[in-house]
Amino acid sequence: MWQELRTELRPRGLEIVTVALDARGTETAGPWIEKAAPEHPSLIDEAHLVDALFGIVNVPSGVWIDEEGMVVRPPEPAHPRRPAYLDRAVPPDASPAQREGIELVKALHVEAERYVAALRDWVSRGSGSRYALSPDEVVRRSRPRPVEEATAAAHFALGQTLQARGEPAAAIEHFREAHRSQPTNWTYRRDAWSLAGADREVVYGTSWIEEVKREGVENYYPRLEL
Amino acid sequence: MIFTSSTVPVAEFERVTGWQSKPEGLCRGERCVPFRSADPATVELAAAADALAMPLVHDAAHGLWALGAEAGGRALRSAVAPELQLPDFRGGSFRLSSLRGRKVLLVAWASW
Numbered sequence: 001m002w003q004e005l006r007t008e009l010r011p012r013g014l015e016i017v018t019v020a021l022d023a024r025g026t027e028t029a030g031p032w033i034e035k036a037a038p039e040h041p042s043l044i045d046e047a048h049l050v051d052a053l054f055g056i057v058n059v060p061s062g063v064w065i066d067e068e069g070m071v072v073r074p075p076e077p078a079h080p081r082r083p084a085y086l087d088r089a090v091p092p093d094a095s096p097a098q099r100e101g102i103e104l105v106k107a108l109h110v111e112a113e114r115y116v117a118a119l120r121d122w123v124s125r126g127s128g129s130r131y132a133l134s135p136d137e138v139v140r141r142s143r144p145r146p147v148e149e150a151t152a153a154a155h156f157a158l159g160q161t162l163q164a165r166g167e168p169a170a171a172i173e174h175f176r177e178a179h180r181s182q183p184t185n186w187t188y189r190r191d192a193w194s195l196a197g198a199d200r201e202v203v204y205g206t207s208w209i210e211e212v213k214r215e216g217v218e219n220y221y222p223r224l225e226l
Numbered sequence: 227m228i229f230t231s232s233t234v235p236v237a238e239f240e241r242v243t244g245w246q247s248k249p250e251g252l253c254r255g256e257r258c259v260p261f262r263s264a265d266p267a268t269v270e271l272a273a274a275a276d277a278l279a280m281p282l283v284h285d286a287a288h289g290l291w292a293l294g295a296e297a298g299g300r301a302l303r304s305a306v307a308p309e310l311q312l313p314d315f316r317g318g319s320f321r322l323s324s325l326r327g328r329k330v331l332l333v334a335w336a337s338w
Contacts, residue, residue: 014328014331015330016331016333017320017325017332018335019332019333020315021335033315041314043312044313044315045334049310050332050334052227052295052296054301059334062331063307064330065329067329069306069307071305071307074302075301138302142300142302145295145300146297149295150296151283152294154283154292155292155294157228161228167288170285
């Protein structure tokens with residue numbers, strides 16, 4: 001997905017590093033990566049370490065880091081192009097639930113063109129780009145981290161470890177606790193749901209549609225503050 | 227950041243958390259927080275968790291301990307990029323700091 005931009009911008013000094021937030025690691029992320037045949041580093045983050053380190057709460061998210069290792073844009077929605085789901089038509093035979101899901105997805109706020117234009121500007125102008133933020137602004141724009149939310153990272157890591165050990169029931173307890181501690185973290189929710197398979201709504205007593213509506217569809221991908 | 231004991235060897239603590247044990251305390255990059263271990267070869271997780279303001283969760287039934295994220299303030303304490311060490315999809319080891327000197331776009335995605 002990012003290889004095309006990488007081919008364009010690598011000669012101008014940008015490297016792209018992708019991080020797959022998949023509790024099952026290469027088992028689930030590997031086939032996608034193989035298919036994309038990336039030339040850039042493609043990392044696997046089973047415990048969602050980048051959530052704890054950078055404050056990432058959804059995918060796709062991008063963080064800009066300059067030549068000196070300074071973050072110049074904290075996590076924000078990062079779409080390399082307009083996703084196909086935005087243009088998907090509701091099939092005439094769709095059930096009411098399917099229709100609601102498709103329409104909700106189409107209402108997500110995606111700004112691929114603005115994001116990529118800003119990225120190109122930064123690659124060209126470096127610290128002179130208006131999109132490269134000051135250190136104070138980077139910290140200010142990164143997410144608040146109350147104790148409750150900090151605890152979610154520990155529960156998610158415990159859930160992931162127990163899942164990998166073949167103890168899904170024990171894992172679910174920790175995933176539930178991670179969701180309760182940090183309800184705005186979509187990576188903790190959606191990865192745990194995917195592990196539960198078809199039973200996800202029974203196991204977690206909720207659904208993506210229900211949660212997006214509760215949090216507000218406009219908050220799923222916040223507007224870019226460029 | 228998962229551990230299977232409440233007291234762990236210094237090397238394991240450093241590898242898992244990215245925090246280094248130094249005479250001045252626990253350090254990550256240029257930042258240090260005061261910390262002293264009674265036994266210099268080991269780190270007691272509860273004490274380190276207090277020093278680093280990281281919640282420590284213990285799952286007694288499975289003999290596991292997990293450190294959460296740093297609490298208080300913002301997710302980014304400063305604009306200095308935290309070191310990130312993760313495996314790549316072929317199993318090789320990667321450090322974010324290996325790209326110093328280049329601009330980096332770090333992208334989080336998922337298959338789900």
